[in-house]
Amino acid sequence: MLSLDLFTEHRYVLAVVLFFTIYHVVTHLRYALAARKLNCKPLPDRTLAFWGIPLFFKALKLKKEGRMIDYSKERFDTTGLDTFKFRIAGMRLFTTRDPENIKAMLATQFNDFGLGARHDQLFPFLGDGIFTLDGNGWKHSRAMLRPQFAREQVAHLSSLEPHVQLLKKHIQNTKGGKFEIQELFFKLTVDSATEFLFGESVSSLADETVVNNYYESINFDGKKGFAEAFNTTQKYLSTRLLAQRLYWIFDSKKFRDYCARVHKFSDYYVQKALDASPQELEEKGKDGYIFLYELVKETRNRKVLRDQLLNILLAGRDTTASLLSFAFFEMARNQQIWKKLRKEIDENFSLGDNVDLDLITFESLKKCEYLKAIINETLRLYPSVPHNSRIATKDTSLPRGGGEDGQSPVFIPKGQTVTYAVSSMHRSKRYYGEDAEVFRPERWLSGETKKVGWAYLPFNGGPRICLGQQFALTEAGYVISRLAQIFPNLSSFDDEYPPRKSSHLTMCLQDGVNISLS
Ligand code: HEM
Numbered sequence: 285m286l287s288l289d290l291f292t293e294h295r296y297v298l299a300v301v302l303f304f305t306i307y308h309v310v311t312h313l314r315y316a317l318a319a320r321k322l323n324c325k326p327l328p329d330r331t332l333a334f335w336g337i338p339l340f341f342k343a344l345k346l347k348k349e350g351r352m353i354d355y356s357k358e359r360f361d362t363t364g365l366d367t368f369k370f371r372i373a374g375m376r377l378f379t380t381r382d383p384e385n386i387k388a389m390l391a392t393q394f395n396d397f398g399l400g401a402r403h404d405q406l407f408p409f410l411g412d413g414i415f416t417l418d419g420n421g422w423k424h425s426r427a428m429l430r431p432q433f434a435r436e437q438v439a440h441l442s443s444l445e446p447h448v449q450l451l452k453k454h455i456q457n458t459k460g461g462k463f464e465i466q467e468l469f470f471k472l473t474v475d476s477a478t479e480f481l482f483g484e485s486v487s488s489l490a491d492e493t494v495v496n497n498y499y500e501s502i503n504f505d506g507k508k509g510f511a512e513a514f515n516t517t518q519k520y521l522s523t524r525l526l527a528q529r530l531y532w533i534f535d536s537k538k539f540r541d542y543c544a545r546v547h548k549f550s551d552y553y554v555q556k557a558l559d560a561s562p563q564e565l566e567e568k569g570k571d572g573y574i575f576l577y578e579l580v581k582e583t584r585n586r587k588v589l590r591d592q593l594l595n596i597l598l599a600g601r602d603t604t605a606s607l608l609s610f611a612f613f614e615m616a617r618n619q620q621i622w623k624k625l626r627k628e629i630d631e632n633f634s635l636g637d638n639v640d641l642d643l644i645t646f647e648s649l650k651k652c653e654y655l656k657a658i659i660n661e662t663l664r665l666y667p668s669v670p671h672n673s674r675i676a677t678k679d680t681s682l683p684r685g686g687g688e689d690g691q692s693p694v695f696i697p698k699g700q701t702v703t704y705a706v707s708s709m710h711r712s713k714r715y716y717g718e719d720a721e722v723f724r725p726e727r728w729l730s731g732e733t734k735k736v737g738w739a740y741l742p743f744n745g746g747p748r749i750c751l752g753q754q755f756a757l758t759e760a761g762y763v764i765s766r767l768a769q770i771f772p773n774l775s776s777f778d779d780e781y782p783p784r785k786s787s788h789l790t791m792c793l794q795d796g797v798n799i800s801l802s
């Protein structure tokens with residue numbers, strides 16, 4: 285009896301082993317054939333011990349310590365490879381910082397790659413929006429949103445000034461002492477983004493320390509707690525992205541509740557816009573450009589409106605706050621850069637608190653070469669989206685990384701995730717020279733970056749290039765110029781360099797930016 289059981293069991297095990305062996309061999313052969321057809325050579329495998337299981341725990345630890353981004357760059361340097369494959373927790377990943385490969389994924393072979401599971405990972409919060417869709421849904425979203433980012437719409441700088449005034453009050457309350465500015469930048473960007481998108485700011489900078497009669501004048505239902513709920517949902521979302529195909533494990537009533545709070549907040553505005561008559565919509569458009577009111581002219585579908593608004597709010601808020609924070613982090617450590625910037629601002633817009641704000645425009649900001657160089661250099665060392673990925677939608681290849689010299693194409697099987705590390709590419713000596721790790725805005729003025737091409741990619745490239753680039757550069761340029769006008773003295777209180785960086789969906793300074801401004 286027993287032996288019979290064992291016998292059938294053995295047969296069963298044997299069948300399974302046989303099946304997987306055949307499956308493995310067939311897959312291998314299929315890949316080898318496809319690879320040959322595409323002229324590919326093998327991609328070096330740099331898997332660390334035990335199928336990358338210890339690496340997974342190391343990654344968690346590094347992420348917590350704010351060292352993940354630095355470690356990733358170190359791996360490219362120590363392997364001496366710009367493209368390689370490895371396993372993390374047994375999962376096979378391809379990774380690259382080669383501009384040729386990134387260009388292929390994002391532009392020349394755009395249709396061979398997609399977002400993979402991103403839609404399902406982010407769905408509870410973002411629904412169907414430009415950020416989560418592939419294919420026709422994405423095309424449609426992009427076509428609908430693009431007109432909203434035309435130059436005239438983005439050039440509305442006067443709506444930024446009230447937020448800058450509140451920021452100024454917060455800073456003046458520190459009386460020249462040390463304070464943490466990143467938190468204030470997060471509030472500033474969520475305030476200005478909600479105003480631009482919803483037509484009414486969440487006014488998170490307007491608290492009792494800077495506004496008289498705060499409680500009477502500003503609160504209304506649904507607004508309180510929005511910024512916090514928006515923040516918390518993002519932490520969940522970044523974990524779901526990290527978990528790749530196992531994203532569904534990271535779900536909970538709390539996560540759904542936070543999502544619901546954010547949805548309720550935006551639904552309030554969507555309803556308001558839907559209730560407005562065509563004449564009212566025209567009127568609203570006159571006192572300043574409002575994204576939602578323009579979008580209502582394109583579609584009246586409530587869910588579409590909400591999803592697109594939240595997608596853009598997510599894309600636009602933390603990225604710009606991150607740019608401003610890193611810029612002040614670096615400028616505070618480099619007095620000569622701050623002085624040189626103030627000189628340029630003085631020549632173009634003059635200094636002080638009593639200045640003609642009409643001088644600062646979309647066009648005049650573009651003429652401030654040093655300001656632009658500071659912004660470029662900040663996004664080089666600290667790209668707001670340091671790591672990103674695409675998934676092959678069919679068997680395909682990438683142009684570089686194969687063979688001994690890494691110059692041959694490599695085979696990418698359908699379903700394979702390829703991560704690309706813009707942050708590591710931006711710090712590569714191959715493109716930026718020996719001082720690639722140094723913050724030096726002058727490199728953008730001397731002609732030495734003329735030929736970097738796809739090796740500089742803070743806003744992505746190809747058909748999915750960032751829609752908000754001009755908006756972000758204008759907002760950041762305005763805020764930096766205004767602070768440089770108002771405050772002559774900037775000092776740093778942060779000793780640690782390079783700084784710890786946390787990377788959820790976007791990157792920011794893990795411990796904030798301690799400075800003084802007076
Ligand atoms: C410094 C600021 C910013 C940086 C560095 C940045 C960077 C990026 C990057 C890297 C992507 C590509 C994401 C991907 O395809 O995986 C992207 C997409 C996008 N960004 Fe930005 N962004 C910034 C600010 C903004 C702002 C302010 C807005 C809107 C107000 C915005 C709107 C968008 C939209 C709508 C997309 C999706 C485009 C598409 O998939 O077709 N961004 N951005």
Ligand SMILES: *[C@@H]1O[C@H](CO)[C@@H](O)[C@H](O)[C@H]1NC(C)=O
Nearest residue numbers: 466467470488511512515792
């Ligand atoms: C949101 O998160 C950022 C970074 O994690 C933090 O600096 C900020 O204070 C948070 N804001 C709110 C309103 O919780």
Ligand SMILES: *[C@@H]1O[C@H](CO)[C@@H](O)[C@H](O)[C@H]1NC(C)=O
Nearest residue numbers: 627628631632651652653654
């Ligand atoms: C603005 O600054 C740039 C660079 O410093 C300078 O060349 C230019 O003359 C200034 N523009 C005006 C109108 O002063």
Ligand SMILES: *[C@@H]1O[C@H](CO)[C@@H](O)[C@H](O)[C@H]1NC(C)=O
Nearest residue numbers: 653654656657660728729740
């Ligand atoms: C900043 O980088 C962009 C490329 O994204 C380039 O076109 C521009 O000329 C650079 N600005 C300066 C001041 O070098």
Ligand SMILES: *[C@@H]1O[C@H](CO)[C@@H](O)[C@H](O)[C@H]1NC(C)=O
Nearest residue numbers: 464777778779795796797798
């Ligand atoms: C900034 O100061 C706060 C409070 O004093 C501290 O907790 C934080 O670690 C400091 N950040 C950095 C980067 O030193």
Ligand SMILES: *[C@@H]1O[C@H](CO)[C@@H](O)[C@H](O)[C@H]1NC(C)=O
Nearest residue numbers: 460770771772773774801802
């Ligand atoms: C800026 O620093 C200088 C030199 O340390 C000092 O004389 C001046 O009073 C400071 N200005 C302000 C507004 O604090």
